[in-house]
Amino acid sequence: MATYDWIFDGLGLRQWCDGDGSGGSAPMSMADLMNQTGNAPERTIWDTPFPSMDALNDACASFPQSRELTRGLERGFLDIKDALSYVLDPLTQPLSWALQNALWLFQETPWWIMIPVLALVVLAISKSWKLVAFVAGSFAALAFIDYYDYAMQTLAIIFVCAVICVALGVPIGIAMSRSDRFQGGMIPVLDMLQTLPPFVYLIPLIFLFSVTEPKLYGIAIILYAIVPVIRLTNLGIRLVDKEVIEAADAFGMTKRQKLYGVQIPLALPNIMAGVNQTIMMSLAMVVIASLVSAPGLGVLVLRGIRNLELGVGLISGLGIVLLAVILDRSTKAALARVNAAQKH
Amino acid sequence: MADPKISIRNLYKIFGDDPQAALTHAKAGMHKDELLEAHRHVLGLRDINVDMQAGEITVVMGLSGSGKSTLIRHLNRLIEPTDGEVVIAGENIMDYSDAQLRALRRKQMSMVFQKFALLPHRTVLENAATPMIVDGEKRSAWEAEATKWLDRVGLQGQGPQYPHQLSGGMQQRVGIARALTSNSDIMLMDEAFSALDPLIRTDMQDLLLELQRELQKTVVFITHDLDEALKLADHLVILKDGEVVQQGEPQHILMHPNDPYIVDFISDINRARVLRARTVMRETTEDPGGLAGAVDENATLEDVIAKADGDTNLSFRVLRDDTMAGILSMTDVVKALVPTDAAEDGMRKAS
The missing domain is CATH 3.40.50.300 (P-loop containing nucleotide triphosphate hydrolases)
Structure with a gap:
């Protein structure tokens, strides 16, 4: 006798309930088992269960249990999986290719070329010798403790993912700034991407792609990190001074002239802030992505956890911090230069 | 006068959800406050007709x-009108x-x-x-x-x-x-x-x-x-x-x-500095004699008062392109300094 028998009796559904298999379809839960062995305790009003799927299943065996829900979702996903990967596989193949090549390039380039090149890049975007010295010093320190290869792997992955995030995110942000309706549709999606726990991204991806393919972690990182650059591009373009836009219109600029000549340049500080955030978030995700075979410092962190190698975990963690500081300072320096060029 | 360069004809602009519906009310004679109160639409412009030479x-x-x-x-259609025309050099730019x-x-x-x-x-x-x-x-x-x-x-x-x-x-x-x-x-x-x-x-x-x-x-x-x-x-x-x-x-x-x-x-402006001799003078080409001197038609009243040294008994000859166009008496000058009431009766006196 279950609490909610009366609902099905009242609705005259008793026959449907007992109809097929009489509870045989639903697997037995531990609680059911306990109830069967011991004497069912007397129920008081305090024990009244919420009319959940499981509680209703107790009363009526034909009613699905809640585990049917998750199982149904799983089955549904598995059903469309083949079709989905048939479409997604070739589409995302360039990502695998880019990641493999970047990893190869960053690792095969000897350190005595790589470190000076990185220093030059930092010099070009920041124009600050202090920062260059810091970056060169950091890489030298990482190399000295033999973490150079791992750091380069991480850097290669971030490089590819950040470039793709910007290449996709900026146009999406521009489209959002132009259409309120598109913005309204995108914001919930972006909110979800941003709040979904990073591990959750990995689950469907593991089903879709093979764990040995680089694009698996590439997609996870891009989905997680693309949000800020989209948001800030949209915001930046919407924040461009109305009067300047009006002036652009008044002098007969075309939409394209306005976009490239006025809106993007004036939104650049915000877009750069988005790029900075995107790089930081890819760095966070690259550690989690080591769970699905992403190489780099994250693997060492994972080793630290798995094998309880305290030293390895801590040092590689600090290495990630060092990379984060380098990337953050470099992009911030570039941002500051953009800001200085166009204060009002 | 030559054709105006810019001509604004019967221009209406109404801001709101349904400007066309509100337009009929505006055309029927509603003004800004009534339209806002009764129909929740903001009247931007109502029946504007201006010629610009x-x-x-x-x-x-x-x-x-x-x-x-x-x-x-x-005038350059940064804002679209609800109704009306803007004609520039003979062409209605609403058709552009x-x-x-x-x-x-x-x-x-x-x-x-x-x-x-x-x-x-x-x-x-x-x-x-x-x-x-x-x-x-x-x-x-x-x-x-x-x-x-x-x-x-x-x-x-x-x-x-x-x-x-x-x-x-x-x-x-x-x-x-x-x-x-x-x-x-x-x-x-x-x-x-x-x-x-x-x-x-x-x-x-x-x-x-x-x-x-x-x-x-x-x-x-x-x-x-x-x-x-x-x-x-x-x-x-x-x-x-x-x-x-x-x-x-x-x-x-x-x-x-x-x-x-x-x-x-x-009412608050300095009329002596703004008003000009030609505005206040009595038009005539005859010289009645006894004039204290000559002023240009575009001289401000301030200039004239300075020239008369404050003496209200004087009169001046007003010159347009160096020929006489009228006579300006200092009494008229002083009178012109008092703000004018509105032309129609029942208007509030400027304080």
């Missing part, structure tokens, strides 16, 4: 919310396609903005050359032209600077140079000098008058400042709540205001 400065004056900035944006409209904005019109609206990431020279760059001209062409106009507005050698490195007055000079570089006939100035401090504003007004004497453009100038309006206007249009209350020659409006709103408006 080529080569003149037309000043549109009104307080905030009177619709003056809305009006000027209809996007491409025609762009051509109009590039070739025939230029605009100067209250907050300058310069592109902060471009140099002063590039800003001044904006109209030509937009039009796809070569650097060699726009560089010379923009430099010429920058020099003309008094910004010699400032080309390589960025706008934020200049003061407000200098930035607006760049704004004016930018408008001039387009070599368009029509110049729209939206409260162009309102953001500047008073001394610089006077400088800029003088600069505009000087350029106008030289270039003879059709200028539409928006302002909320009556002194500025009187100083610049050949034709003055006064707006209130989206409607034209009075328009005409500024001197005429000063002497014959037809609305208590205008009486209020003009």
Whole structure:
């Protein structure tokens, strides 16, 4: 006798309930088992269960249990999986290719070329010798403790993912700034991407792609990190001074002239802030992505956890911090230069 | 008079969810307050008819919310009207396609903005050359032209600077140079000098008058400042709540205001400095004798009072192009200094 028998009796559904298999379809839960062995305790009003799927299943065996829900979702996903990967596989193949090549390039380039090149890049975007010295010093320190290869792997992955995030995110942000309706549709999606726990991204991806393919972690990182650059591009373009836009219109600029000549340049500080955030978030995700075979410092962190190698975990963690500081300072320096060029 | 360069006909602008429905009410005679109360629509402009002559400065004056900035944006269709026509050089620009409209904005019109609206990431020279760059001209062409106009507005050698490195007055000079570089006939100035401090504003007004004497453009100038309006206007249009209350020659409006709103408006100004001899004089070509001297028709009453040394018994001969056009008695001069009531009865006395 279950609490909610009366609902099905009242609705005259008793026959449907007992109809097929009489509870045989639903697997037995531990609680059911306990109830069967011991004497069912007397129920008081305090024990009244919420009319959940499981509680209703107790009363009526034909009613699905809640585990049917998750199982149904799983089955549904598995059903469309083949079709989905048939479409997604070739589409995302360039990502695998880019990641493999970047990893190869960053690792095969000897350190005595790589470190000076990185220093030059930092010099070009920041124009600050202090920062260059810091970056060169950091890489030298990482190399000295033999973490150079791992750091380069991480850097290669971030490089590819950040470039793709910007290449996709900026146009999406521009489209959002132009259409309120598109913005309204995108914001919930972006909110979800941003709040979904990073591990959750990995689950469907593991089903879709093979764990040995680089694009698996590439997609996870891009989905997680693309949000800020989209948001800030949209915001930046919407924040461009109305009067300047009006002036652009008044002098007969075309939409394209306005976009490239006025809106993007004036939104650049915000877009750069988005790029900075995107790089930081890819760095966070690259550690989690080591769970699905992403190489780099994250693997060492994972080793630290798995094998309880305290030293390895801590040092590689600090290495990630060092990379984060380098990337953050470099992009911030570039941002500051953009800001200085166009204060009002 | 020749055909007007710009002619605004029966222009209506209503802001709200359903402007067409509200338009019928406005056309039936509803005014701004009633329309807002009864139909929740804001009346921007109501039945505007203004002719602007080529080569003149037309000043549109009104307080905030009177619709003056809305009006000027209809001239290049930055704002679309709810109803009515804007005819420029004989063509109704409401019929223009996007491409025609762009051509109009590039070739025939230029605009100067209250907050300058310069592109902060471009140099002063590039800003001044904006109209030509937009039009796809070569650097060699726009560089010379923009430099010429920058020099003309008094910004010699400032080309390589960025706008934020200049003061407000200098930035607006760049704004004016930018408008001039387009070599368009029509110049729209939206409260162009309102953001500047008073001394610089006077400088800029003088600069505009000087350029106008030289270039003879059709200028539409928006302002909320009556002194500025009187100083610049050949034709003055006064707006209130989206409607034209009075328009005409500024001197005429000063002497014959037809609305208590205008009486209020003009009660605070220094009439001696604004009114001119020709406005107050009695027209005649006969010399009655006993005149104390001659003044030019464009002399302000202040000049005349100074010349008479305050003596109210004197009369002067008024000269137009060195021939006599009328007689100005000091009694009339003093009388003219008392603010006029509105032409119709029952109007509130200006205090």
